[in-house]
Amino acid sequence: MKNTITLLLCLSASFVFGQNYNQMLDHKSEWHLTNCFSGCTTDMYYTDGDTLHNGKNYKILNGYHFISRTFWLREDIQQKQVFLSIPDGNKREEHLLYDFSLNVGDSINIKNPISPFPDSPGYFTVDSIINRQIIDGSDRRFFYLSPSSTTSNIEYPVWIEGIGSLSLVNAPGGTPDVNDAGKISCYFNNGNLSYSQMDSIETCDPVYNSTIKEDIITNGVQVYPTHCNEDLYVSSTPEPIEGIEIINLNGAKVLEKSKLNNHFNTLDVSQLNAGIFIVKVFLPGEFRSFKIVKR
Numbered sequence: 001m002k003n004t005i006t007l008l009l010c011l012s013a014s015f016v017f018g019q020n021y022n023q024m025l026d027h028k029s030e031w032h033l034t035n036c037f038s039g040c041t042t043d044m045y046y047t048d049g050d051t052l053h054n055g056k057n058y059k060i061l062n063g064y065h066f067i068s069r070t071f072w073l074r075e076d077i078q079q080k081q082v083f084l085s086i087p088d089g090n091k092r093e094e095h096l097l098y099d100f101s102l103n104v105g106d107s108i109n110i111k112n113p114i115s116p117f118p119d120s121p122g123y124f125t126v127d128s129i130i131n132r133q134i135i136d137g138s139d140r141r142f143f144y145l146s147p148s149s150t151t152s153n154i155e156y157p158v159w160i161e162g163i164g165s166l167s168l169v170n171a172p173g174g175t176p177d178v179n180d181a182g183k184i185s186c187y188f189n190n191g192n193l194s195y196s197q198m199d200s201i202e203t204c205d206p207v208y209n210s211t212i213k214e215d216i217i218t219n220g221v222q223v224y225p226t227h228c229n230e231d232l233y234v235s236s237t238p239e240p241i242e243g244i245e246i247i248n249l250n251g252a253k254v255l256e257k258s259k260l261n262n263h264f265n266t267l268d269v270s271q272l273n274a275g276i277f278i279v280k281v282f283l284p285g286e287f288r289s290f291k292i293v294k295r
Helices: 002-017
Strands: 029-036 040-053 056-063 072-076 081-088 091-099 107-110 122-133 139-147 158-160 183-189 192-196 221-224 231-236 241-247 253-262 264-268 275-283 286-294
Touching (some): 221 275, 221 286, 231 241, 231 275, 241 264, 253 264
Antiparallel strands (some): 029 040, 040 056, 056 072, 081 091, 107 122, 122 139, 139 158, 183 192, 231 264, 241 253, 241 275
16 A cells, blocks of 8 residues: 555656646747737737857847847756846846746746836745646646735736746736736747737737748748838739738738739838838738838
8 A cells, every 4th residue: 555655646746747848949939918008009029030148049039129139038948947138238147037947835036127017026926836728729837926025016927838928028027917018918839829818909810930931032922122211022923912011010000002913013111110010912812921121
């Protein structure tokens, strides 16, 4: 009987501690953050390339607040921790963002570097960790945290293993709230919808990553110049172009051409504000997307 109990305890411990860790940075990520002050708007953030610094590998963040490409994410898989590196004068400083090795009752000193939330709010305690199945069918651990009694902070963060904070990705100590700084409404793993809560939006559609085609010549569609001032050229062969849309980083359509049915178009983009845009080129039965920079 004693041996049986010991075996059961070992199997139970193996199940609890042997669960696979869901990584945040082993794929292309895209976060949509929705806030509803005077009407709802959605900001978009995504991982956009890799860089090496002091012998460590980082993913580059891009999007509405990270257009400078100076925000870098690094993951320590063994420790189940995610770090953020940001510039500090002529050097860089690294902050621990997430620690997914925490257990219920553990505390962590959280930092929210360059975010709408307090930069150093202090210690938070893990109140509960709940396994939930998300929209892609995988099981993820949801971490619910609250401010420790030693702080005056009033934020209540929520993390999802493999996704990050339900507030802004670089604000692990913020309360997810569409009526305040915002709340993650959609999350995409390699362009596939993994998580969504649509209490303030109607649909979740990826803008970056899987829809952006690197080899535009092979795909038969070309959008150029990718850094433009006045004219943007869109060509396609052999399929005809049925329509073109240009979308800003808030997801709003700023230019549209429809019912084209041709192979070459010139678009006047001189009236667009400077910044990053997504060009969606519609072909028969499909569309392809490209990133441009308006100077």
